[in-house]
Amino acid sequence: MLSWLHAIPYPDIDPVFLRVGPLQFRWYGLMYLIGLTLAYFIIAARAKAQKLPMNNDQVYDMIVYAAVGVFAGGRLGYVLFYNLSYYLENPLKIFAVWEGGMSFHGGLIGTIVALILFARRQGMTVLTIADLAAGVTPVGLGLGRIGNFINGELYGRPTDVDWCMVFPAGGMACRHPSQLYEAFLEGLLLFTVLWLITRRLPPSGTVFGAFLMGYGICRIVVEFFREPDAQIGFIVGTISMGQMLSIPMIVAGAVILAIAAQRKRPLQPDSSTAAPL
Known part of the structure; x- marks a missing residue:
């Protein structure tokens, strides 16, 4: 076991940032709230810049649809992909969301279904909505x-790198702070790439396809440093469930990009609005 003596001290921040009587407000939930709020303003700005037929109320409705898809799909995805046997024995635990357990890939599927319903209700093309949503997803x-x-x-997995940390729930081993790797790759880096693509006003579906490919690649890379889920372990060799689920994303993203490349570019907006957020 790798020693903890050379670890960078884990900050050990209280997960609850505010207590009001029996109510507890957690940083994790706050992050979701901030992400959805930022998504609203960014989508509203981009819709205006691209002269899309969306007002602020429609953007708000889109965020609500996406949020429902994320939470419902994320929970069901975790149940199906990561711990099905446990939930078959304890079906009521499926609703115990306060105990944790969310799957990004399940949340992605749930969001896609929700936004398809939103697009049809609004009479907009699915790929237009998909591009808007994909472009801001890295923020969340x-x-x-x-x-x-x-x-x-x-x-993360045990390591001896200089920046390793000992996490309270991870035993005495010094580990990769893989959450921060993911925050950089799936968050900052992926958002920057998609932002640059969006500025070029590409054909519909390009941003969505690039997001699928980009996230899939980032997730596969990070999973080599992240500790696999204890109840599953590795699927094949050192390949994790997260990596297995990310491979179809890369394939789907490549197909969507290939199809989008055959489409005509949208009309250019006025020069004053040619650089959306």
Whole structure:
């Protein structure tokens, strides 16, 4: 076991930032709230810049649809992909969301379904909505991973790198702070790449396809440093469930990008609005 003597001290932040009587307000939930709020303002700005037929009320409705998809899909995805046998024996635990357990890949599927319903209700093309949502998703992902770090969960594998940390729930081993790796790759880096793509006003579906490929690649890379879920371990060799679920994302993203490349570029907006957020 790697020694903890050379570790960078884990900050050990209280997961609860505010207590009001029996109520507890947690950093992780706050990160979700901040992510959704930022998504609203960024989508509203981009819709205006691209002259899309969306007002602020429609943007708000889109965020609500996406949020429901994220939470419902994320929970069901965790149940199906990561701990099905346990929940088959304890079906009521499926609703115990306060105990933790969310899957990004399940949340992605739930969000896609929810936004398809939203697009049809609004009479807008699905790929237009998908591009808007994909372009801001890294904001929530990055903030969510910071929330994971504060909670001391989803930590990395044992290592002897100079920046390793000993997490309270991870025993005495010094580990990769893989949550911070994910916050950088899936959050800051992926958002920057998609922002640069969006500025070029590419054909519909390009941003969505690039997001699928980008996230899949980032997740596969980070999973080599992240400790696999204890109830599953590795699927094949050192390949984790997160990596297995990310491979179809890369394939789907490549297909969508190939199709989008055959489409015509949208009309250019006025020069004053040619550089959306």
